Amino acid sequence: MAAEVEHHQQEMLIVTGMSGAGRSTVGNALEDLGWYVVDNLPPQMLRPLVELVERAGASLPRIAAVVDVRGRDFFSELQDIIQALRTGVNVRVVFLDATDAVLVRRFESVRRPHPLQGNGTLLDGIGAERGRLAELRESSDIVVDTSDLNIHQLATLITETFAEEGRAGLRVTLLSFGFKYGLPADADLVADARFLPNPFWIPELRHLNGEDPEVAEYVLGQPGAREFIDAYATALEPVLAGYQRENKRHATIAIGCTGGKHRSVAIVRELADRLGALPGVAVSVKHRDRGRE
Numbered sequence: 588m589a590a591e592v593e594h595h596q597q598e599m600l601i602v603t604g605m606s607g608a609g610r611s612t613v614g615n616a617l618e619d620l621g622w623y624v625v626d627n628l629p630p631q632m633l634r635p636l637v638e639l640v641e642r643a644g645a646s647l648p649r650i651a652a653v654v655d656v657r658g659r660d661f662f663s664e665l666q667d668i669i670q671a672l673r674t675g676v677n678v679r680v681v682f683l684d685a686t687d688a689v690l691v692r693r694f695e696s697v698r699r700p701h702p703l704q705g706n707g708t709l710l711d712g713i714g715a716e717r718g719r720l721a722e723l724r725e726s727s728d729i730v731v732d733t734s735d736l737n738i739h740q741l742a743t744l745i746t747e748t749f750a751e752e753g754r755a756g757l758r759v760t761l762l763s764f765g766f767k768y769g770l771p772a773d774a775d776l777v778a779d780a781r782f783l784p785n786p787f788w789i790p791e792l793r794h795l796n797g798e799d800p801e802v803a804e805y806v807l808g809q810p811g812a813r814e815f816i817d818a819y820a821t822a823l824e825p826v827l828a829g830y831q832r833e834n835k836r837h838a839t840i841a842i843g844c845t846g847g848k849h850r851s852v853a854i855v856r857e858l859a860d861r862l863g864a865l866p867g868v869a870v871s872v873k874h875r876d877r878g879r880e
Contacts, residue, residue, distance in 0.1 A: 598677045599640075599650050599651070601654055601681070602652070602653045602681050603723065605685060606701060606716060607689075607693040608685045613681065613683060613731075616742040617749065621649070623650045625653065630654055631664065631668070637650075655702075656716055656720075666723055680727040681728070682727035683733055684730060684732050685733045689734045694709050703716050728835055729773075730773045732772035757869070758836060758871065759871070760837070761840055761870060761871070762842070762874075763847055763854075763872075768875075771875060776823075779842075780842055780843060780851045786849040796849060797851065802852075816861065820861040823840070827865060840858075848880050
């Protein structure tokens with residue numbers, strides 16, 4: 588029991604990312620899960636915050652700090668501070684992102700300027716922020732694209748990701764999507780199922796999706812389908828084991844087809860059974876574009 592408490596004392600989550608991408612929603616969701624959340628914290632205060640948590644002991648088992656460009660000049664030091672903290676603390680970084688169009692719409696809906704906008708436009712501020720955060724986004728442990736999520740869906744995603752994560756070393760989200768709607772920005776790995784015949788061109792299958800038995804049977808019965816699933820699952824085993832060794836607790840694996848309705852859905856469901864049997868891995872399934880046609 589003592590070892591478990593010590594581990595919790597050293598756990599810190601840094602929530603950052605684009606302004607308007609949902610940091611407040613994530614902070615509230617983490618707070619509801621029992622995390623001690625500090626909003627708009629200057630990066631230089633992260634180390635004193637860790638020391639405070641260590642002194643508090645089990646009363647503050649997990650802490651989350653929302654850090655962003657509102658810290659102005661202080662924010663430029665965040666990357667170096669995170670690297671320094673990693674030497675003695677279990678630090679993870681969650682980066683929230685969204686498309687420019689979605690961010691503009693969100694700022695316009697609340698009638699507030701972008702923190703870096705100055706005398707320019709909203710897009711000027713968003714562009715400046717993207718440039719400043721590019722390196723941080725690349726090195727983050729979890730990247731969440733909130734473009735297609737409302738506040739309730741984002742809160743649910745955070746709850747699913749962090750509520751019971753201690754039960755598995757790695758939580759894997761298997762995501763089906765349609766290439767014609769764009770690549771998922773938060774995917775760690777992407778595979779293409781368009782090498783298989785498209786059930787869309789079969790009249791009796793067109794209105795169904797990959798979760799319907801008729802479609803799944805058609806897709807999985809095509810030459811190469813089972814071979815792909817077997818080979819991909821085998822290739823993913825050392826990757827997921829490596830993620831766990833590197834303390835990466837969440838990974839998104841995306842499978843795409845043209846519309847995200849038939850082939851990718853069927854393959855994701857089949858792959859979920861394979862990966863869910865791996866030790867230390869918990870799998871959840873999400874179909875991003877299944878209902879868009």
